[in-house]
Amino acid sequence: MPPIRPAKPHPTRAANPLSPPEQASSDDQPRKRHALRAFQYDGSGQYRLIHTDGEMEQTTDVFEAHDAEPNAHGWNSFAESVVNTHLPGLADRFRFDSEAGTFIVNSTDLDALRCPATHLRQAFHNHEILDRLLAAADPELLR
Template sequence: MYPMKLIGSTPGQYALVLNAGTTQVDDVIEELGHEPNGYFWEGVAQVLVRTEAPALEGRFAYDPEGGMFCAYGGDRGALEDLGARMAAVAADADRMRRLITAAEADGFEFDD
């Protein structure tokens, strides 16, 4: 799941985190006019949930910051699923390019 990390924040609660600006696709993100910060990665998560995994909708919450993406909640399985999907995008420049292009064509606005 690298570069994503799943941590237990309190008993029964988990956080999926990514240190923004540390992925293999940061150059592609910037090339497409975005800042690879935590808010941008929240947008990636939202797009992935909407397009690939609608069953994850509402099973966790987001709390990004400029330097970090974070999703949290009590459903470890949902966060693991999201983490695996995000890790795949974070390691594949072509997939990231397609995700951004398709999301913007559908009217999605990344908040970065």
């Protein structure tokens, strides 16, 4: 079987930092997904944004400083607050469906899903941004 090759970038999305997840270069390596990247889920027209416990550990101290749960449920509440505050016109396009150990947002609109993915990924990689967003988050959602 030939190796899996990355798809050619869409001309209007080439500069978008939310390109689809990387694909492995050979059939003996699994697909690699990056933290908080939107991707198509199982070919059904559903798109998903995920974040796992192993990744969340990197932000535990920031969440705990705001008395927020540093787990999937905490990220779920944080993401809902970010969407409600910064992307209210898109809120109805998402289904927050986190479970133990995995933060999950589903949507049928990939472009819409890329919007919260950008905010959340920036916060994940920059604790100052995460701190500011958590400070501004709806405290009822975070508890």
